[in-house]
Amino acid sequence: MKTAIIGGGAAGFFLAINLKEMNPSCEVTIFEKSKKVLAKVEVSGGGRCNCTNSFAAVRDLSQVYPRGHRLMKRLFKQFDYRDAYEWFERHGVRLVTQDDQCVFPASQDSHTIINLFLFEAKRHGIEVRTAHKISSLDELSDYDHIVLTTGGGTAALAGVATTEPVPSLFTFCIADEALKALMGTVVENATAFIPGTTFRATGPLLITHWGMSGPAILKLSSYAARDLHDHHYQMPLAVNWLSRNEAEVQSELLQIIIRHPQKQLTTIRPFDLSTRLWTYLLEKTLGERAQNRWQNLNKKELNRLVNCLCNDGYQIAGRAAFKDEFVTCGGVDLSTVNPHTLESKTHPHLYFAGEVLDIDGITGGFNFQAAWTTAYTVAKAISQSE
Numbered sequence: 001m002k003t004a005i006i007g008g009g010a011a012g013f014f015l016a017i018n019l020k021e022m023n024p025s026c027e028v029t030i031f032e033k034s035k036k037v038l039a040k041v042e043v044s045g046g047g048r049c050n051c052t053n054s055f056a057a058v059r060d061l062s063q064v065y066p067r068g069h070r071l072m073k074r075l076f077k078q079f080d081y082r083d084a085y086e087w088f089e090r091h092g093v094r095l096v097t098q099d100d101q102c103v104f105p106a107s108q109d110s111h112t113i114i115n116l117f118l119f120e121a122k123r124h125g126i127e128v129r130t131a132h133k134i135s136s137l138d139e140l141s142d143y144d145h146i147v148l149t150t151g152g153g154t155a156a157l158a159g160v161a162t163t164e165p166v167p168s169l170f171t172f173c174i175a176d177e178a179l180k181a182l183m184g185t186v187v188e189n190a191t192a193f194i195p196g197t198t199f200r201a202t203g204p205l206l207i208t209h210w211g212m213s214g215p216a217i218l219k220l221s222s223y224a225a226r227d228l229h230d231h232h233y234q235m236p237l238a239v240n241w242l243s244r245n246e247a248e249v250q251s252e253l254l255q256i257i258i259r260h261p262q263k264q265l266t267t268i269r270p271f272d273l274s275t276r277l278w279t280y281l282l283e284k285t286l287g288e289r290a291q292n293r294w295q296n297l298n299k300k301e302l303n304r305l306v307n308c309l310c311n312d313g314y315q316i317a318g319r320a321a322f323k324d325e326f327v328t329c330g331g332v333d334l335s336t337v338n339p340h341t342l343e344s345k346t347h348p349h350l351y352f353a354g355e356v357l358d359i360d361g362i363t364g365g366f367n368f369q370a371a372w373t374t375a376y377t378v379a380k381a382i383s384q385s386e
């Protein structure tokens with residue numbers, strides 16, 4: 001039985017190795033268009049490869065897989081994050097789970113994963129043909145099974161139904177000079193949302209010299225990837241700097257007025273906001289009156305301040321890349337593949353794994369986990385197909 005795997009990335013190698021482990025008599029060839037295999041694994045996670053996640057903080061897979069969570073839930077019954085963790089450790093890669101639940105090789109070096117894959121590929125006699133681009137599946141007519149592991153935005157080759165590929169996991173450009181002056185400010189628990197939609201994400205938010213970044217923004221870019229694309233990355237954005245509701249915030253500010261009426265607004269920082277951010281928000285809301293004392297804050301001003309803390313409006317004016325990770329939202333339409341085997345319903349013996357499928361995750365190791373899970377599923381299906 002001969003299997004051709006198109007794409008020498010994470011999914012392609014994981015699939016090839018698992019297929020050989022399950023069925024050593026399989027002939028497996030990986031075709032990779034560039035000279036180098038596993039290029040994304042090398043640069044992933046800032047060179048450390050965030051290879052999976054403990055999922056300890058994940059209540060619902062839709063939180064971490066904005067597209068494909070139902071299929072991932074089903075596929076996890078075959079191979080989930082615990083299986084992936086165990087797989088790497090069994091193959092000699094010691095892993096560590098960080099406090100934020102991201103899992104990395106203990107070596108903190110993506111080459112540990114690359115070396116393992118290359119070693120196992122060699123040991124199993126997997127043929128790896130680099131600088132070999134497959135332009136048509138007709139080139140592979142003497143193979144029994146073909147698997148597309150070509151990554152994001154590359155499904156056209158198979159002539160199957162796809163959803164349009166658009167970027168995910170990016171940061172927002174915001175044309176606001178006063179905000180940009182806060183560059184480097186991190187707010188540990190902010191909520192960013194797109195007014196008038198259900199898209200919202202909570203987590204650390206970083207103010208940069210081009211706008212906003214950090215986990216909250218990256219998550220929001222993933223949840224709203226398609227809408228943002230359709231609106232040419234020009235949409236309103238709002239930030240709740242405290243992730244608290246207006247009533248709570250108002251009550252806390254009223255307490256300050258009672259306790260510190262004589263103090264200047266700028267000198268008492270509620271909610272542990274940084275001095276720079278608090279002063280910026282005060283000036284944005286009150287202008288020159290930001291220099292007043294707490295007792296001079298009138299009702300209207302108090303309401304405006306509460307609104308600014310909980311619902312601070314901006315305009316997204318473009319997207320900027322996030323250097324550590326970005327993925328493609330879109331790919332092979334999941335309704336066109338068998339959910340147990342990931343075989344095409346329209347093209348028998350053609351399978352898909354990895355980012356080429358319309359599955360994508362937020363940052364935190366979820367995208368590699370999707371690659372491991374889908375690749376394992378296909379390996380099992382092919383190994384049992386004889």
Ligand SMILES: Cc1cc2nc3c(=O)[nH]c(=O)nc-3n(C[C@H](O)[C@H](O)[C@H](O)COP(=O)(O)OP(=O)(O)OC[C@H]3O[C@@H](n4cnc5c(N)ncnc54)[C@H](O)[C@@H]3O)c2cc1C
Pocket residue numbers: 006007008009010011012031032033034037038039040041043044045046049050051052132133134135149150151152154157323324325326327353354355356364365366367368369371
């Ligand atoms: C900078 C960066 C950092 C990242 N960090 C992380 C991280 O830490 N954790 C995480 O979970 N995810 C991370 N990701 C996402 C993760 O890298 C991808 O989700 C994952 O690599 C997808 O694997 P894949 O095998 O499906 O696709 P790819 O890794 O993209 O591999 C596809 C391969 O197919 C080849 N190919 C394409 N077309 C053809 C063709 N016609 N013929 C032959 N070969 C072809 C390509 O050259 C490529 O080598 C990161 C992404 C980037 C860009």
